[in-house]
Amino acid sequence: MKLKAVRGTKDIFGDDAVKYDYIVETAKKIFTSYGYSRIITPIFEETSLFKRGIGEGTDIVEKEMYTFLDKGERSVTLRPEGTASIVRSYLEHKVYGKEDSTKYFYHGPMFRYERPQAGRYREFNQIGVEAIGGNSPILDAETISMGYKLLEALGLEELEVQINSVGGNASRVKYRQKLVDFLSDKKDVLCEDCKTRYYKNPLRVLDCKNQNCQDITKDAPNLVDSLSIEENEHYSEVKKYLEVFGVNYSENPRLVRGLDYYSNTVFEIVTNKLGAQGTVLAGGRYDGLLKTIGDKDIPAVGFAAGIERIMLLLGDNVKKETPKVYIAWLGDEVKEYAFKVAETLRKSYINSYIEFDEKSMRAHMKKADKLGINFAVIIGTEEMESGKVLLKNLAEREQESLGVEEVAEKLSK
Ligand code: HAM
Numbered sequence: 046m047k048l049k050a051v052r053g054t055k056d057i058f059g060d061d062a063v064k065y066d067y068i069v070e071t072a073k074k075i076f077t078s079y080g081y082s083r084i085i086t087p088i089f090e091e092t093s094l095f096k097r098g099i100g101e102g103t104d105i106v107e108k109e110m111y112t113f114l115d116k117g118e119r120s121v122t123l124r125p126e127g128t129a130s131i132v133r134s135y136l137e138h139k140v141y142g143k144e145d146s147t148k149y150f151y152h153g154p155m156f157r158y159e160r161p162q163a164g165r166y167r168e169f170n171q172i173g174v175e176a177i178g179g180n181s182p183i184l185d186a187e188t189i190s191m192g193y194k195l196l197e198a199l200g201l202e203e204l205e206v207q208i209n210s211v212g213g214n215a216s217r218v219k220y221r222q223k224l225v226d227f228l229s230d231k232k233d234v235l236c237e238d239c240k241t242r243y244y245k246n247p248l249r250v251l252d253c254k255n256q257n258c259q260d261i262t263k264d265a266p267n268l269v270d271s272l273s274i275e276e277n278e279h280y281s282e283v284k285k286y287l288e289v290f291g292v293n294y295s296e297n298p299r300l301v302r303g304l305d306y307y308s309n310t311v312f313e314i315v316t317n318k319l320g321a322q323g324t325v326l327a328g329g330r331y332d333g334l335l336k337t338i339g340d341k342d343i344p345a346v347g348f349a350a351g352i353e354r355i356m357l358l359l360g361d362n363v364k365k366e367t368p369k370v371y372i373a374w375l376g377d378e379v380k381e382y383a384f385k386v387a388e389t390l391r392k393s394y395i396n397s398y399i400e401f402d403e404k405s406m407r408a409h410m411k412k413a414d415k416l417g418i419n420f421a422v423i424i425g426t427e428e429m430e431s432g433k434v435l436l437k438n439l440a441e442r443e444q445e446s447l448g449v450e451e452v453a454e455k456l457s458k
Pocket of ligand 1: 125126127128157159164165166167168169170171173174175303304324325326327328329330331346347348349350351352353354
């Protein structure tokens with residue numbers, strides 16, 4: 046039997062690995078400019094963290110978690126997302142006692158037992174941010190804007206920023222009743238999932254992808270009409286500052302998100318280029334989560350983006366680097382010298398290609414051409430004796446005799 050990667054998991058290598066790093070490096074630059082610093086938390090946590098944090102009635106907790114007993118009979122879960130872990134860490138280390146506001150970014154694998162399809166995996170990677178300890182609506186707008194700017198900086202096009210406010214607990218309870226009243230005579234024609242949602246988590250009926258459910262909820266009351274005066278003001282300020290930051294957005298009254306911890310602002314950045322898996326980046330405010338997990342009244346907001354989804358949208362313009370220089374050595378007597386030259390060039394971080402076995406000049410040039418390398422350093426006995434090498438521009442067919450340090454300097458430019 047041939048061994049294969051487990052269904053819903055994949056290997057990332059070659060150009061894809063370069064894309065992965067490009068996304069992370071670009072994000073790091075942008076997030077750092079807004080004052081975020083890196084946090085690394087464990088890949089698995091106590092199961093109760095996610096049950097309490099994400100919510101017992103959510104699809105993630107009910108159906109999608111990789112939960113198992115370890116050898117000490119403790120129930121642990123491979124993290125399905127990053128927010129709950131970061132909040133746990135923040136509370137555990139009492140970071141609130143040391144700073145007024147804390148901004149973390151993270152990236153790494155998450156695990157959800159979902160039905161795999163293009164853009165949806167069982168092990169996938171997220172890059173995300175969590176700003177803990179600020180309740181200003183400007184922070185919400187800044188967070189959305191930063192997410193949008195990241196995707197823009199990566200060259201993604203035709204993205205739509207969708208926002209909504211789900212208010213606080215009291216408003217949601219009020220709204221839930223209105224929605225249940227609206228749906229009560231229609232519940233039998235909802236899809237099977239929504240029939241369950243109607244009783245367990247009726248708000249989720251609003252973002253069901255089933256066309257029939259969408260038609261049914263078209264005239265449903267809007268959540269924003271149930272918001273308190275303060276929640277409304279908060280939402281208006283978020284919209285005002287999105288304009289200040291130059292972010293075009295649309296309001297989507299159906300946007301409710303699949304995790305229970307959200308309050309007030311929620312948002313998603315979507316594309317129509319990925320079929321059903323069109324949400325590239327998503328998040329919102331979660332002012333109640335620190336209370337749920339650690340009994341602290343500390344507000345927070347954040348988002349996460351799916352790295353694989355971004356990779357699918359990046360296309361072919363991010364590629365693996367080809368070596369900058371081909372070191373062609375001619376004759377066994379110069380072999381050691383050639384490898385020393387390679388060491389010197391690599392000390393200056395010049396991507397240098399060198400063969401371990403002897404080859405003819407013709408074979409070297411063929412190989413350099415095949416690898417798409419533009420420069421060759423040619424080394425024969427004459428070069429070795431003079432302590433120099435021949436640097437050849439393969440495209441322009443020009444060559445000059447230079448010291449190795451000079452070559453390093455030239456190719457570094
Ligand atoms: P989420 O909406 O569950 O939010 O996931 C965020 C993003 O992760 C999605 O928009 C999508 O791009 C990607 N994603 C989710 N599931 C999969 C999958 N099975 N395969 C590939 N990509 C996937 C959260 O996880 C929240 N923790 C976001 C957040 C941070 N809210 C506040 N702070």
